[in-house]
Amino acid sequence: MVRPFRIPWSHLLLLLGLLGPPSGAARPQFNYTEPQLPVFELHSGFWINLHHTLYSEARQRRAFLSRDANATKSTPPKSVLAAKGLTDAEQKAWDDAVAYYLVNYADKDLLFTTELIQLKDQLGDFEDCDELSGRKRKFCDAGLPPNLTQVLEAAAPVYRAHLWTEHDQANRRWILQVAPLVREQGVGLSERLADIYQTRWPHEKIRVDVVAYANWAGAYTTVGPLRVTISSLDPRNQGPQAFEVLFHEGSHGIAETVQTAIIRECRQRDKPIPRDLWHALVFYTTGEVIRTVLASSSVSRADKLKGAPGNGYDTYAFREGLYQRGWKNYLELLQRFWQPYLDGKASFDDAIARMVSSL
Template sequence: MSIKHISLLIITMGFSMSACGKTNSLEPIAVTEKYEFYSNFWINQHHFLYAKASSAAKGNWDDGFTENELDKLSVGEAQILKDGITFYRDSVISYSLTFNRGLTILKRTLINFDEDDVFEMDDFHDELVEHLNKVKPVYRKYFWGEHNRSNLEVVDNHLEFITTHESEIFDRISGLAQQPWREEKIRVDVTYYANWAGAYTSNNPQVHVTITSQDDGKGDWQELIFHEPSHSIMSSRSFKAAELISKVSEQLGVEPPESLWHALLFYFSGVSVQEAFKKEGVEYELYMVRYNVFDEYHPVIFKYMPDYVQGDTSFEEALKKVIAEYEQY
């Protein structure tokens, strides 16, 4: 067991043994060759409010809670939480956590604040900042302990797999995508709630992954932790995969298939993680197969891309077959 793994175990045990223990939101809970993992109070509270507001989008403010989850709150605390969730419902959740520039800037700002800080953000929505600060004591008292423990545990559960295989998986994905990685470490904010997909990534100025700590144990978490940063080397318009898709589509006289790049990202990252699991004697089914992600591309991807993955043909030649047959559907 590595020193880093032992350190994380100590952090986790220390937190679980003391109800008043807390994680420094500004310090990583684990550092590997490729990643820095954080359990940041403010990022977690922001996603908590976003998730609960999304659950309440068409009903009552407390629809996202279980029957007894709010029983311990005082009337005043419940009102503060209601006001915060209602504000998020009415003013925030219509914007995408993944694509909205304002919410991306908010996320990048929140990571600079520790649990005991008062959140401040100039030239931003004053009411949002006000609700984040008002909800803080309620969230910290009733929800943060469980969420932080979950964050620590999921990293601890998968840290050995990550440290053992991260270099080979990164090299494999980069080779398949024909695109080099950035040199800096990837920041991962582990949050009890994330977005609807369970994880998302922003790429500027740093590759920054947000991923849920709610793990079903099927291998999703391991695949997504490698899938998400791959968005920094594969996209709809930039990098080698998009370039080849456009080139081949033009040669065939068709429009580039929408989201084919993303289906390939799922395939490349999934196959790379699958190969790592195989080395440990574990049979692993790709995320995109289990959840029918971009299933319209499955017949052609699984027919023609294995030859590329195995080194029997080029990326471009495989794409020609994929796109030509897909256009016949």
């Protein structure tokens, strides 16, 4: 008996989006959401991608302008829209938008500035609207400052016509790459990480905004609400590391217990609170757990993700040299005292106490 071949509707939409519009056709503002996964809800949204693209370009211009022009003969950074054949009006609209971001946002951090966190969340919430002012549809009034609304709505047609399709396709490819492992391993992995941190994984799915450009790290997580932003173009977020980065960022929502325990132990022992030990621990934990998951995953065995699975997996922190850039002592502590806890040979409190006592 031949079974009918069925493609899930969400996957069909994703594949159709990857094909893109025919050459010369008008480019509509399609957004994509992958809702049929456990643990995470993955989005490719227009406004949040435009926002991060403008921020990225403004940051590059700020870095160039901050250099001593007389001491260096470097050329100005090339715009992401260079060689895209913009009209004079389009070029002006884009330059005005980048200039606005340069003045208002380029010196602020996406992760630590409340204003930018709120702006990111608002733009994500209004991804299904083709405007932000509410002139055409009242429920599309995003409540942004009038000047910012004007800037984004002026830049939107330029981005939509010349760059959005390219960015959206990259985002969808990234989602298509990571979805099989999330579907197969997501629930078990989230429960394992929650057990390690002695807490619970969030009941609601964590929203993940996949964007062409994120921040300097390639991904970041904000809380209240808990949301993850990941770059689909960043080379650090490709292959099996994409899966690790996704769960590392998600772990920021449950790792407060570790940070609290380290601080408490330091105060009891009258020791300085170690900078970034908790973050090194989260990198180490996610990497080691992912290594085990990839070793047993049918997705990895089928080579649906490029890279060495299982025991040969090169975890993100090792691959990117994080331990060599100031965390070497932390790595030694983690391997000596935290790994036994991961292996079930020590308690959480004992592992934390031994690490802090050895600082």
